Amino acid sequence: xxPELAALxxxxxxxxxxxxxxxxxxxxxxxxxxxxxxxxxDFSCNVAMVLAKQARLSPRDLAAKLIEAVPDxxxxxxxxxxxxxxxxxxxxxxxxxxxxxxxxxAGPDFGRCNxxxxxxxxxxxxxxxxxxxxxxxxxRGAAIGDSLGRLLAATGWVVQREFYYNDxxxxxxxxxxxxQARAQGKDPSHADWPKDGYQGTYIQDVATAYLANETVxxxxxxxxxxxxxxxxxxxxxxxxACLRREQDQDLKAFAxxxxxxxxxxxxxxxxxxxxxxxxxxxxxxTFEEEGALWLKTTTFGDDKDRVMRKREGGYTYFVPxxxxxxxxxxxxxERVINEQGADHHSTITRVRAGLHGLNAGIPxxxxxxxxxxxxTVMREGAEVKLSxxxxxxxxxxxxxxxxxxxxxxxxxxxxxxxxxxxFDVDLALARSNENPVYYIQxxxxxxxxxxxxxxxxxxxxxxxxxxxxxxxxxEPEALAxxxxxxxxxxxxxxxxxxxxxxxxxxxxxxxxADFHSFYNAHNILEAEPDTMRARLAxxxxxxxxxxxxxxLLGVSAPExx
RNA sequence: GCGGAAUUAGCUCAGCUGGAUAGAGCGUCGGUCUACGAAACCGAAGGUCGCAGGUUCGACUCCUGCAUUCCGCGCCA
Numbered sequence: 176x177x178p179e180l181a182a183l184x185x186x187x188x189x190x191x192x193x194x195x196x197x198x199x200x201x202x203x204x205x206x207x208x209x210x211x212x213x214x215x216x217d218f219s220c221n222v223a224m225v226l227a228k229q230a231r232l233s234p235r236d237l238a239a240k241l242i243e244a245v246p247d248x249x250x251x252x253x254x255x256x257x258x259x260x261x262x263x264x265x266x267x268x269x270x271x272x273x274x275x276x277x278x279x280x281a282g283p284d285f286g287r288c289n290x291x292x293x294x295x296x297x298x299x300x301x302x303x304x305x306x307x308x309x310x311x312x313x314x315r316g317a318a319i320g321d322s323l324g325r326l327l328a329a330t331g332w333v334v335q336r337e338f339y340y341n342d343x344x345x346x347x348x349x350x351x352x353x354x355q356a357r358a359q360g361k362d363p364s365h366a367d368w369p370k371d372g373y374q375g376t377y378i379q380d381v382a383t384a385y386l387a388n389e390t391v392x393x394x395x396x397x398x399x400x401x402x403x404x405x406x407x408x409x410x411x412x413x414x415x416a417c418l419r420r421e422q423d424q425d426l427k428a429f430a431x432x433x434x435x436x437x438x439x440x441x442x443x444x445x446x447x448x449x450x451x452x453x454x455x456x457x458x459x460x461t462f463e464e465e466g467a468l469w470l471k472t473t474t475f476g477d478d479k480d481r482v483m484r485k486r487e488g489g490y491t492y493f494v495p496x497x498x499x500x501x502x503x504x505x506x507x508x509e510r511v512i513n514e515q516g517a518d519h520h521s522t523i524t525r526v527r528a529g530l531h532g533l534n535a536g537i538p539x540x541x542x543x544x545x546x547x548x549x550x551t552v553m554r555e556g557a558e559v560k561l562s563x564x565x566x567x568x569x570x571x572x573x574x575x576x577x578x579x580x581x582x583x584x585x586x587x588x589x590x591x592x593x594x595x596x597x598f599d600v601d602l603a604l605a606r607s608n609e610n611p612v613y614y615i616q617x618x619x620x621x622x623x624x625x626x627x628x629x630x631x632x633x634x635x636x637x638x639x640x641x642x643x644x645x646x647x648x649x650e651p652e653a654l655a656x657x658x659x660x661x662x663x664x665x666x667x668x669x670x671x672x673x674x675x676x677x678x679x680x681x682x683x684x685x686x687x688a689d690f691h692s693f694y695n696a697h698n699i700l701e702a703e704p705d706t707m708r709a710r711l712a713x714x715x716x717x718x719x720x721x722x723x724x725x726x727l728l729g730v731s732a733p734e735x736x
Numbered sequence: 737g738c739g740g741a742a743u744u745a746g747c748u749c750a751g752c753u754g755g756a757u758a759g760a761g762c763g764u765c766g767g768u769c770u771a772c773g774a775a776a777c778c779g780a781a782g783g784u785c786g787c788a789g790g791u792u793c794g795a796c797u798c799c800u801g802c803a804u805u806c807c808g809c810g811c812c813a
Contacts, residue, residue, distance in 0.1 A: 258756045341813065518808060595807090599747095691776055
C-alpha cells in the first residue's frame with residue numbers, strides 16, 4: 176500500500192509543480208511511514224516538512240495544498256494534517272482486508288519476491304575447523320547464516336550454502352598428536368602431553384574409535400581407522416573424519432544443511448595458492464623482508480603489511496583465504512556473504528586487499544560480511560563456561576539438549592548479529608509468555624486448532640467463503656492483525672536487503688501478539704455465519720504468515736503443542 | 737596505543753534509509769477462564785536513550801570529542 180500512497184503523493188507534487196507552487200520535485204519518492212500512534216492514521220508522509228523551505232510555505236500550509244492536489248481515489252478515507260506538518264492517511268478499511276485474499280491465494284509464496292532474479296549468491300558460514308565440537312558461537316553462525324540463506328532464497332536469489340574448513344594445518348597436527356597421545360594412554364596431565372594439545376574428553380572417544388578400527392562417515396568423507404598408533408597421518412585423517420561427523424550430526428540436529436564443503440587443502444593441491452602468490456608478486460604487491468614474503472596490504476587500507484610466506488616456509492592463513500575467495504569469484508557468485516564471528520574481523524581487510532591486488536575485476540565490498548558478536552550462556556543465574564565434553568566451552572549440542580532445536584535457533588537468530596548475546600537457558604525453557612518461541616508457536620497451534628474445530632460447525636470451504644465477507648472484519652483487533660499480516664512482504668524484503676534475520680523474529684512476535692489479542696477479543700466459531708467465515712479466513716491467513724515467518728528462521732510451526 | 741563492535745526501563749533486548757508522547761518480553765502490582773487451547777488476554781507502575789558539544793523544521797538515529805564494556809591487533813586459523 177505504501178507504493179500506492181507514494182504514487183498519489185507524487186501526483187500531488189507534480190500538480191503543485193505545474194502550478195508553480197514548487198520549484199522542483201524531491202530526488203526520492205515521498206516517504207511513507209507507519210505512525211506509531213494509531214490516532215495518526217494508517218500511514219503518514221513527511222514530504223511537506225522536507226519541501227517547506229523551497230516552497231516558501233510553512234509545512235502545514237504546504238501540506239494543505241498537497242492534500243488539495245491528491246487525485247481522487249478509493250483507497251483513502253480521509254487525510255489530515257497533524258503536528259508540525261505530517262500528512263496522515265486514513266485508509267478505507269476495505270483495502271486493508273484485501274490482503275487476506277492475497278495471502279490465502281498465494282499460500283507459502285506470500286511474502287516472497289524476486290529481487291534476486293535468479294542470480295547466484297553464496298552464503299559461507301560456520302566454517303569450523305574439525306578440531307572439536309561446535310560451540311555456541313558456531314551455533315549463532317549456523318542460525319544466522321542459514322536464516323540468511325532462507326531469506327535470500329525467499330527474495331529470488333539462488334543460494335548456495337558453503338562450509339570451508341582447514342584439514343591440514345598446524346591445528347590439525349595438534350589434533351592428531353592429541354589423539355595419538357590418548358591412544359597411547361596419556362591424558363593432559365601427562366608430562367609428554369603435546370604442547371597446545373586438545374584436552375576435551377572427545378579426544379579420548381576418537382582415540383578409542385581409532386584403536387577399534389571403526390569406520391566413520393561424515394557429510395563429505397568416509398574413512399576407516401587403521402588402529403596403528405604410530406601412523407600419525409592415518410590418525411590425522413581419522414580424527415578429522417570423526418570430528419566432521421560429529422559436527423554434521425550437530426548441524427543435522429540443528430536443521431542446517433550445506434550444499435558444499437570446501438577443503439583448504441584443495442587450494443594447495445590445485446595450485447591455486449601458488450598461483451595467487453605469483454599473481455600478487457607479478458602485480459608488484461609483494462616484497463621480501465626478514466626472510467619472509469609480505470603483501471603490501473597498506474596499499475589497500477590496512478594499518479600494516481602482512482606476512483604471506485613465513486620465514487620457515489609455508490603460507491599464513493589469509494593466503495589460501497584469498498585464493499579461496501578468488502575461486503568463489505570464478506565460480507560466478509555475484510554476491511558472496513561470509514557469516515563469521517566478529518573476532519575474525521581483521522581478516523576482512525586482508526582478504527579484500529588480496530583480491531583487489533589480483534586485478535581480477537572483483538568489485539570493492541565483495542565479499543560481504545556479516546559478523547556476529549560473542550555469546551555467553553546463563554543458567555540458573557550464573558554464566559556457564561564449561562562443557563565436560565568439550566573441555567573449555569559450551570557446545571551447540573549442549574544447548575540443543577537443554578532447550579531443544581526451535582528455542583536454540585530462535586534465541587540465536589533473534590538478536591542483531593552486532594549485539595553481544597546472552598543466552599538465558601532458563602528463559603528458553605520456559606513454557607509461557609516469557610518465551611517468545613512458544614508464544615509464536617502457540618499462536619500457530621491455536622490457529623490450527625480453531626480451523627480444525629471449524630470443520631465440525633462449518634463446511635471445509637468456510638475460510639474461502641469468508642473472503643466474500645471480509646467487510647465483517649471491522650473490529651480494531653481484526654484490523655490490527657490484518658495490517659500486521661500485510662506488512663510481512665516488506666519485512667522479508669527488508670531483512671534480506673539488510674542481512675538482518677532478527678527483523679523477522681521481531682515481526683513474528685508482533686504478529687503473534689496481534690493474533691492472540693484478536694483471538695481473545697472475539698469468538699470465532701460462535702459468531703454469525705458470515706462473520707465466522709470471515710474470521711476463519713483471517714485466521715487462515717495468520718496461520719500462513721506465521722508458518723512462513725518461522726520457516727525463514729528454521730523454526731518449526733507445530734500443529735499442536 | 738591502533739582498529740572493530742557496543743552503551744536505550746530493575747533484567748534481556750527492539751527501534752527500518754533522522755519524524756509526532758522512545759517500544760516489547762521478563763520481573764513488580766491489579767484484573768479476565770462452568771474453556772473456539774489461560775502456553776493466552778486487558779490494565780498499571782517503571783526512561784535525562786553513557787556524557788558533552790555540533791548539524792536542522794525535527795536527533796535514540798548523522799558528525800566530533802570523552803567515558804565505560806567486549807573483541808581483535810601472531811611469521812595461529
